[in-house]
Amino acid sequence: MKAYHIYTSGEAPQLVNLPKGDPAEGEIRLRITACGLNFADLLMIKGKYQDTPQAPFTLGMEVAGIVDAHGPGVSEPAIGTRVALFAGQGGLAEYGCFPVERAIPLPDNMSEVDAAGFQIAYGTSHLALDYKARLQPNETLLVLGAAGGVGLTAVEIGKVMGAKVIACARGPEKLEIAKAYGADHVIDATKEDIRDVVKSLGGADVVYDPVGGEQFTAAFRATNPDGRLLAIGFASGDVPPIPANHMLVKNLTVIGMYWGGYLKFNAKALTDSMAQLFAWYSEGKIKPHVSETFPLDQVADGLDMLKSRKSTGKVVITI
Structure with a gap:
């Protein structure tokens, strides 16, 4: 072969x-x-x-x-x-x-x-948003890298779960794709200040971040008190420092999320998540x-x- x-x-x-x-x-x-x-x-x-x-x-x-x-x-x-x-x-x-x-x-x-x-893209986003961050209807979800492999699924799943979704990506073509998958607002990372735009929209309750670097820092500063930030990956190549003192003052939670790791210690979480995702696919809710x-x-x-x-x-x- x-x-x-x-x-x-x-x-x-x-x-x-x-x-x-x-x-x-x-x-x-x-x-x-x-x-x-x-x-x-x-x-x-x-x-x-x-x-x-x-x-x-x-x-x-x-x-x-x-x-x-x-x-x-x-x-x-x-x-x-x-x-x-x-x-x-x-x-x-x-x-x-x-x-x-x-x-x-x-x-x-x-x-x-x-x-x-x-499996990986949808599984990562669903486990992160549902099992880890407990995203609720009407909360605001900020998705960085929103047109990428996992980011786009986070936009889509966030909408299925009833959130208001802000999608951040690079360039108008990628932003149009994020809109097509349900984003309520979009941010062009090449031109706009992520922190300023998100704060003008009322701040983020949950942040989904497969990018890291400066975008994480900007999103961290735009997260509402009691918010949750999901560290999914570091496609930028830059692992950002996390200011624990700001986490304390704003009661923020930063959550690490590695989907494949659950195979070793809680495979049932993956099985349950995948069953929900396949049901949504069959119902036409995700594509x-x-x-x-x-x-x-x-x-x-x-x-x-x-x-x-x-x-x-x-x-x-x-x-």
Whole structure:
């Protein structure tokens, strides 16, 4: 099979031929048809992601495809069932063997491309806004990086949950996409002062931040007393300092949120969240925005879209 593989940590991945392999006990083999790209893939290539596997390994964190074989002790889902699963690694390949407990059968109305770009982005935003920040109807939600892979889902989920959503992104094209997904107000991060605009709109009760850096600092200063700030990631490359004295005075809460970490200590939270998200998808309340698809031999082009921040929503590799 073809696979986008890293032989040595820190070196560029290569498209190579590898043995297909057979599923072990408790595993299924998937004929992979789509794999979502994530900012974490870029960090894994550099060996800087918190869950970077030991090299050698194949990239690709979230996949969709068709059950091709069962390992010992496995009989479901049936051969031929379309499923999605969080792989962590191994998704950018024609086949992969994964724990059956992670497999989620797809609704009939969900394409495999949508499914491959669904789990991490929507799962992160829903778990963050619902389980962690307890976002309430009529609260004001500020989303930074609002046209990116996770940011756009936060805009969409925030509206489903009844919040007033302020979306911050770079440039008019990205802001139009945020509006199309439900943003009530938009801020152009290239031209406007985030703090001033948010305060003029009454301040933020919850901040969703996958960007970090100066944008976090501006959002922190525009957060209302008793507000909650979700630290999702640092796409800017800058981890911001957090002034604990200001947190004290304004009764603010800064919440760290790493979706994949819940697999290790509270998988039920992910399962419950995903059940709600798949229900919303089936009801037409949410719809993934896949801005670009690339074939397996053009993974590098897809990753470049993420690195240069030219993409909106998700980038998916079709296999």
